[in-house]
Amino acid sequence: MKGIREYTDVKYISKLKMKNKYKAIEELAQVFKDSPVCANLDELVTALIEREKIMSTGIGFGIAIPHAKIKSVKDIAFAIGISKKGINFDSLDGKPVHLIILVAAGERQHKDYLKLLSRIMSYLKNEPVRQRIINAQNSEEIITQFDEE
Amino acid sequence: MIGQYGRANINRAGSMTIRRKRYRNLLAGEGLPEFQKKLRELYLKSDISRYIAHIIFSLILGLFAGFASVVFYYLLNTAGRYLDPVNATSKDGVSPVIIFIIPVIGGLIVATMTRVFPALAREKGVVNVIKAVIINNGLIPLKVTVFHLFAPIISMGFGAPLGPEGPAAKIGSGMGSFMSQIFRLNQRDMRMYTAAGAGAAIAAVFNAPIAGVFFGIEVILLNDLKNQALSALIISSVVADILSRALLGNHHIFHIPVYNTGSVWDFPFFLGLGILCGVCSLGFFAARGFFADILDRKLRWKNPYMRLIPVTVIFGLVLIKYHHLFGIGYNSINEVLNGRVAVTTLVVLLLLRLVFMALFLEAGAYGGTFAPSLVLGVFLGYSFASIMNYFFNTSLDPVTFALVGMGGVLAGVNSIPLTAILLVFEVTNDYHFILPLMFVSIIAYLSMIYVHKETVYSKELRKTGIDVSRRGEVDLLGKIKVQDLKKTDFEAISYRTPFRDLLQILMGSLSGDVFVVNDKNQLVGVVSLKEVRQAIVSKDLVDLLIAGDITVPVPVVTEEDQVSVAIKKIETYDIESIPVVKSETEQFITGVLTHQDILAAYNTMLNACEIDQFIVDYSSRGETGPGQ
Numbered sequence: 001m002k003g004i005r006e007y008t009d010v011k012y013i014s015k016l017k018m019k020n021k022y023k024a025i026e027e028l029a030q031v032f033k034d035s036p037v038c039a040n041l042d043e044l045v046t047a048l049i050e051r052e053k054i055m056s057t058g059i060g061f062g063i064a065i066p067h068a069k070i071k072s073v074k075d076i077a078f079a080i081g082i083s084k085k086g087i088n089f090d091s092l093d094g095k096p097v098h099l100i101i102l103v104a105a106g107e108r109q110h111k112d113y114l115k116l117l118s119r120i121m122s123y124l125k126n127e128p129v130r131q132r133i134i135n136a137q138n139s140e141e142i143i144t145q146f147d148e149e
Numbered sequence: 150m151i152g153q154y155g156r157a158n159i160n161r162a163g164s165m166t167i168r169r170k171r172y173r174n175l176l177a178g179e180g181l182p183e184f185q186k187k188l189r190e191l192y193l194k195s196d197i198s199r200y201i202a203h204i205i206f207s208l209i210l211g212l213f214a215g216f217a218s219v220v221f222y223y224l225l226n227t228a229g230r231y232l233d234p235v236n237a238t239s240k241d242g243v244s245p246v247i248i249f250i251i252p253v254i255g256g257l258i259v260a261t262m263t264r265v266f267p268a269l270a271r272e273k274g275v276v277n278v279i280k281a282v283i284i285n286n287g288l289i290p291l292k293v294t295v296f297h298l299f300a301p302i303i304s305m306g307f308g309a310p311l312g313p314e315g316p317a318a319k320i321g322s323g324m325g326s327f328m329s330q331i332f333r334l335n336q337r338d339m340r341m342y343t344a345a346g347a348g349a350a351i352a353a354v355f356n357a358p359i360a361g362v363f364f365g366i367e368v369i370l371l372n373d374l375k376n377q378a379l380s381a382l383i384i385s386s387v388v389a390d391i392l393s394r395a396l397l398g399n400h401h402i403f404h405i406p407v408y409n410t411g412s413v414w415d416f417p418f419f420l421g422l423g424i425l426c427g428v429c430s431l432g433f434f435a436a437r438g439f440f441a442d443i444l445d446r447k448l449r450w451k452n453p454y455m456r457l458i459p460v461t462v463i464f465g466l467v468l469i470k471y472h473h474l475f476g477i478g479y480n481s482i483n484e485v486l487n488g489r490v491a492v493t494t495l496v497v498l499l500l501l502r503l504v505f506m507a508l509f510l511e512a513g514a515y516g517g518t519f520a521p522s523l524v525l526g527v528f529l530g531y532s533f534a535s536i537m538n539y540f541f542n543t544s545l546d547p548v549t550f551a552l553v554g555m556g557g558v559l560a561g562v563n564s565i566p567l568t569a570i571l572l573v574f575e576v577t578n579d580y581h582f583i584l585p586l587m588f589v590s591i592i593a594y595l596s597m598i599y600v601h602k603e604t605v606y607s608k609e610l611r612k613t614g615i616d617v618s619r620r621g622e623v624d625l626l627g628k629i630k631v632q633d634l635k636k637t638d639f640e641a642i643s644y645r646t647p648f649r650d651l652l653q654i655l656m657g658s659l660s661g662d663v664f665v666v667n668d669k670n671q672l673v674g675v676v677s678l679k680e681v682r683q684a685i686v687s688k689d690l691v692d693l694l695i696a697g698d699i700t701v702p703v704p705v706v707t708e709e710d711q712v713s714v715a716i717k718k719i720e721t722y723d724i725e726s727i728p729v730v731k732s733e734t735e736q737f738i739t740g741v742l743t744h745q746d747i748l749a750a751y752n753t754m755l756n757a758c759e760i761d762q763f764i765v766d767y768s769s770r771g772e773t774g775p776g777q
Contacts, residue, residue, distance in 0.1 A: 051695075051697065051698070054645045054695055054697070055645070055647060055695050057693060059689070059692055059693050065693060067698065069698070092692060107702070110680065110699070110701050111680075114681070114690070114699065117690060117693065117694075118686075118689065118690055121689035121690060121693065122689060125689065
C-alpha cells in the first residue's frame with residue numbers, strides 16, 4: 001500500500017469555521033468539489049452524516065475520523081480539517097475535536113479503506129505529530145507532516 | 150405311484166444334482182493335477198478373469214458391430230448403385246422424370262416409416278446414442294437398431310445428401326447394447342459396450358479404426374479419456390475394421406490424383422481456408438436454425454409427409470440439373486478431385502449441398518453429417534484454391550486444399566477436431582498433407598467454438614435436457630434446490646452494531662461470516678472474519694468502526710435457485726457461505742448455504758448417482774424442455 005500522503009492533497013486541507021460537527025463535516029467535504037475523488041458530493045455528505053449519527057467518529061485525543069464508503073467515490077482519499085477552537089464531536093473522551101480526517105472510499109475499496117483508517121489512527125496517536133499538524137501555519141506545512149509518516 | 154413323467158422328473162433332478170456336484174468339485178479343484186490346481190487358484194485369486202472376459206466381450210462386440218455395419222454399408226452401396234443418377238447416366242442415360250421422382254419416392258417411404266413408428270423415429274442421430282449411454286445405461290432396444298439400419302438406407306439410398314456415420318454409430322451402439330442384453334451384462338458394462346460399439350461401427354464403415362476410436366472418445370464419451378470404455382472401444386474398432394476389410398475388401402473410397410503439398414508460404418492460405426471452413430460450418434448451423442424455425446415455429450408442421458415431401462420435391466427438381474447433390478457424395482468428391490467439375494459449378498454445388506443438408510435434417514430424413522462435411526470441405530477447398538490462383542496468380546494445388554478442406558468442415562460442423570484429422574488421414578490413406586490438415590481442422594473448430602461457445606453435441610444435448618457444458622463434468626448440483634440444503638441457523642446483525650460487539654459475534658460464528666441487515670431487516674452485506682483481519686490487528690479501529698463500515702456486498706441466492714448457481718457464486722466471490730433470501734427484490738434472509746455443506750451433499754450424491762447424472766431439471770431453470 002502507498003504511504004498515506006498519497007491519499008491526500010494540499011487542496012484537500014481546510015481550516016474549519018463551523019462549530020457543529022455535522023456542519024463541519026459538510027464544510028470539510030467541500031474540498032472534494034471539482035476534484036476527481038467524488039462524483040456526487042451530496043451523496044458523500046449524506047453518508048458521512050448518517051454514519052456519524054449512528055456512532056461518533058470522535059475517537060478522543062482531539063481527533064475525529066468521519067468516513068464513508070460509497071459508489072460515487074472513484075479513488076479512496078482523505079481530507080484534513082483543522083479547527084483551532086475545537087468542535088464538540090461527542091468524542092469518547094468528551095474533549096473537543098481539533099483535527100478532522102475525513103475518509104472517502106469507493107464501495108469496492110474495502111481492504112484499502114481499512115488499511116488507510118488503521119494507518120491514519122496509528123500515525124495520529126503520536127502526540128507531537130498531532131500538535132504539529134493542528135498548529136501548522138499553512139496547508140503545505142500540514143502536508144509535510146504526512147510526508148514524514 | 151410314480152407315473153412316467155414323475156420318474157422322468159426324478160431322473161432329471163438326479164442328473165442335475167450330479168452335475169452340480171461335479172461343478173462344485175471342479176471349483177474346489179478336486180481331481181485336478183497339482184499344476185492345474187495352482188493355475189486354477191491363481192486364476193481365481195487374481196482378477197485376470199475380469200480382464201479376459203472384457204477382452205472377449207470386446208472382440209464379440211467388434212464382430213457384432215462390424216457385421217452390422219458391413220450389412221448397412223453393403224445395402225447402402227447397393228441402393229446407391231441402382232438409384233444414383235451419376236451411376237445410371239454413365240450407362241444409358243436417365244430421364245429427368247426418374248431423377249426427380251427417386252428422392253420423392255424415398256421421402257414418401259421414409260415419412261411413412263416415421264409416421265408408423267414415431268417412437269423409434271425419434272431415436273435418430275448420434276445425440277440419442279450419447280443420451281442412451283448417459284441416462285439409459287446404454288440400453289438401446291433391438292427394434293430401434295433395426296429401424297435405424299433401414300431408415301437411413303432408404304433416406305440416403307434415394308438421394309438425401311446425408312452421411313452414414315450417424316446411423317452407423319446408432320447401429321454399432323445398438324449392437325453393443327444388444328450383446329450386453331444377450332449376455333445379461335450389468336448396467337455399467339452395457340453402458341461401456343454401447344459406447345464402444347459406436348466407435349467400432351465408424352471404424353468399419355469408413356475403414357478408419359483410429360478415427361473410430363477417437364469418434365468414441367470425442368463424441369460418445371464426451372472427451373473422457375479415463376473412461377473404462379476406452380479399451381473396449383479400441384479392441385472392438387480393430388476387430389470391426391478387420392471384419393469390414395475381410396468382407397468388403399481393402400478398398401479406398403477416394404481416388405486422389407498426384408498433388409503438391411506446397412510450401413510453407415501456402416500456410417497463410419491454409420489459415421484463410423480454416424476460417425472459411427469455420428464460416429461454412431456456421432453457415433450450416435444458421436441454415437439448420439433457419440429451417441427449424443420455419444418448420445417448427447412458423448409453419449408448425451408435425452406431419453412427417455408435410456415436412457419431408459416438399460423438400461424432396463424441390464430437391465428432385467434441383468437434382469435434374471445438379472445430379473452431384475445425390476446421396477452421400479463420394480462420387481462427387483472423386484469427380485472434383487480429378488478436376489471434372491468447373492469451379493463455378495462447384496461454388497453453386499457447395500451452397501446447394503449445404504442448404505439441402507440442413508433442410509433434409511430438419512425435415513426428418515435419416516443420416517449423419519460426417520460424409521456431407523467431407524463433400525462440402527472438398528468443394529470449398531478446391532474452389533478456394535482455384536479462385537485464389539485465378540485472382541492472385543498463386544500456384545496453390547486445389548487437390549491439396551480440397552483434401553485439407555475435408556478436415557476443416559468436418560471439424561467445424563461436428564466439433565471433432567481430432568476425429569476429423571484422423572478420419573481424413575485414414576480415408577485418404579495419405580500422410581503428406583497432415584500438417585495443413587491439422588492446422589485447418591483446428592482453425593475451423595476454433596472459429597465455430599468462438600461463435601457458439603460449445604460443441605454441437607453439447608448444444609443438442611442441452612436442448613433435450615442434458616447438460617454436459619462443463620466438459621462432461623457431472624452437474625449433480627444442478628439437480629437440487631437451495632431450499633433443500635440451506636441452514637436456518639445463521640448470524641445476522643444490524644449495520645449499527647459497534648465493531649467491539651460484532652467482534653464477539655464473529656469469533657463465536659462457525660462459518661466466520663456474519664450477515665448485516667438494515668433497519669428493515671433486509672440484507673446489506675456480510676462481514677467476514679478474513680476481511681476484517683486488518684481491523685482486528687489494529688486495536689485502534691475497534692472504537693471507530695461499526696458493522697456498516699466493514700460490510701461488503703454479498704451475492705445472494707433464492708430458495709428456488711439450483712445449488713450449482715450457489716456454488717458458482719461462492720467460487721466467484723471467494724466466500725465461505727452465501728445468504729439465501731426470500732426473493733431478489735425483498736432481500737429478507739431465510740437461511741444460509743455453506744461451501745462445506747454443498748461439498749458434503751455433492752459427495753453423497755456422487756456416490757449415489759450413476760445413471761441420471763447429467764439430467765437438467767427444466768422446471769427449476771424456467772426453460773422449455775423438448776417436446777414441450
